[in-house]
Structure formats: structure tokens, C-alpha cells
Amino acid sequence: MEKTPPPAPDDGAAGGGARRFWSARRISAGLLALLLLVVAVAFLYDIAAVRADRPAMSWRRELTDQLARRPLEDIWVLLGAAVATALGLWLLLLALTPGLRSLLPMRRTHPDVRAGLDRDAAAMVLRDRAMEVAGVRSVRVRVTRRRADVRAVSHFRELDEVRADLGAVLDDTIGRMGLARPPVPAVRVRRPGRKG
Template sequence: MSEPTQRLPVAERGEEDPGREPAPDASHATQGSGAKSGRFWSARRIPAALCALVLLGGVGILLYDIAAVRSGRPAMQWRRSLGQELAERPLDDTAVLIGAGVAAAIGLWLLLLALTPGLRPLLPMRRAHPEVRAGLHRDAAAMVLRDRAMEVAGVQSVRVRVKRSRAKVRAVSHFRELDDVRAELDTTLGDGIKGLGLSRNPRLSVRVARPGKKG
């Protein structure tokens, strides 16, 4: 197999048991039990850090102002102005509606980050061992399929885009019948997708055209 398949990133791995038998070879891992692996979840470090900093700063300022008021000092100007605005401004005011919309949008964004796995470029692979999880980057998978497609007779150039549920192939053939090239590409790339060892094989979409024409 081509070079990108020899550097598959191992995302998570448990501690090895000294008494465990040696791991099987790559062919056995590909044809093993076929246990599926779920998608990798992003740590969301940057959004979490930004949210924590904003909350920490706001809570710190508010606590300082409350402590200052308890000690006999007047409240900060921003808190007096905010309290006055909240008491006097009607709910159907444009500024209130805009502020509520922005707050709702931020809340929905944070919920979306919390409920979705992220790491879309990383495709999960089948798990040959319960304690080992591996993933293949989409660009690496596309490179492997592109190399396989270029081995088909009649293919002049090819573009491959691999997504989580579909692999799109656009090939240009300068000789041979287009139907024959398409049929051979379907067979070759179908075997190539199975050889990637992905937990969920994407559907294959192949288009073949002559140079200078759209397929």
C-alpha cells in the first residue's frame, strides 16, 4: 500500500498488558472482527478557555463591586447605569431585542460545541482491540484513493474528496471508453476504500470525462 497508509495517527491507546499476546499484523486488523469506533470528540480547548476567562472576569468584577458596596462605597457607574436601563427600558426596545438575540446565538453556539464531536477531518477506523483507537485523516485517505485511481489505464488526472459519508472522485480519461474506465474505477476504488480500514466506509461517487469537458 502507498506511503500515507503507513503513518496512520493513533488517537487513543490504553496501557498495554504485559501478559497480552502480540498484536496481529495489518491484514488481520483489517479483516478482524470489524468492531466499529465512534467519532473522535474535540477537546474544545479554545472555546472553553475563552468562556472561562469571560465568566471569571465578569464574576470577579461583580464580586469586587458587591464587596465595595458592602464596605460603604458607592456602586460602580456601569452597574448603576445597567440597573437603571433594565428598570426603565421596555422589553420591545430594539437594543434589548438585539442583546437578547446575541446572547441566544452565543448560547446556541456553546450548546452546539458541547453536543457535537467535532474533528471532522479525522475518520475513525475499525477497532481490532478495545483499548486502541485509530483515525485516518481525510487528506491521507484521498491521497491513497488518488494513487489507486491513477493506476487505472486511461486515467489522465483525478481529483478525490473524502468526506465522512461520501468519497467523490472526478477523473479525466484521454483514451478508452468512459464506461469502461468508470467501471474499473468503481471496482478499484471500492477495494481501496475497504482497504482503508475505516469504521464506516463512505459511499463512492465516480465521474469520468474527457479532457476539457465536465463529467
């Protein structure tokens, strides 16, 4: 019985085709839905009360009186418009951006499977591998979507040798992570007690 080879990696996903993960944003959507529900219920209750020959609620009478009396260039009208505009832009930004910035998309080896690696986990793997390099005393690693900033302290060996070994180890480790857009390592090595 002949085995079928696994599907080849998707070349489009390895480059610009790999998209970031979208956040569900359940909390912000739930809060907005709750706020809209409260406002809608208040207005519907007041409209039903007016239709039943009862007086309108005082807050709605006050609001309509204020809106009728104040000119458009009034500071409170402008402030309310600015707050509403900022809130609307914030909601549009939430709707149009993926979110989940902490997940790095991985190469897709199968079209139905998507995987991601947390940036903190990637930083931990790089730190552990960097600590295996001879001469490295301590390492701090910060991984972004495009870069892996590695700051190492070396207590023996030449700094250029440590930097070269670190670069080779990090390149190998980043290549083995299987990320769709591998971060570029930026390595800085210094002696203990020196800043930089």
C-alpha cells in the same frame, strides 16, 4: 509454544457502534472561561466596594438604571436577549457534538485501541491509486463521512472501461483502509476539455 490469534474485529464497531472522535475544544473553552472570570471579578470587586461604603461603579449603576427603565419589548432588550440566546445555543451545540469531522473512525480490532484516518489522507491514497489506472490523466478526490467523490479525466480508452477499472480499484482501496463506515465511491469520468 502456540501463538494466540489476534482478537476478532468488533462487529458492533464495524457498523453503527463506531463513534466519531470528540474534540477537546480547548480554545473555545479557554476563551469562555476567561470571559466568565473577567465578568465575575468585575462584579465581585464592585460588590466588595459597595459593602465597604464606596459608590458602585458607574457601568453597574447605568446598567441597573437602563434595565429598570426599559420595557421588555424594547428593541435593545430584545437584541440583547437574542444575542444571549444565540451564544447559549452555540455553546450547547459545541458541548453536544463530537467535532473533529476530518477524522474517519477505523474498525476496532482491539477494544482498548481506537484509530482514525484523516479525510485528506484518505483522499490522497484514493487519488494515488486512481492515477495508477490506465487511461487516467488527472483525478480529484473529495472524501466525506459517507461518500468518496472521484472526478477523473481520461485521455484514452473508453470512458466506461476507465470507470469500471476505477470503481474496482477504489472499492479495493477503500476496503483495505479498514474504516468503520467505508465511504461509497461516486466516480465521474470525462474527456479533457469537457465539464461535468
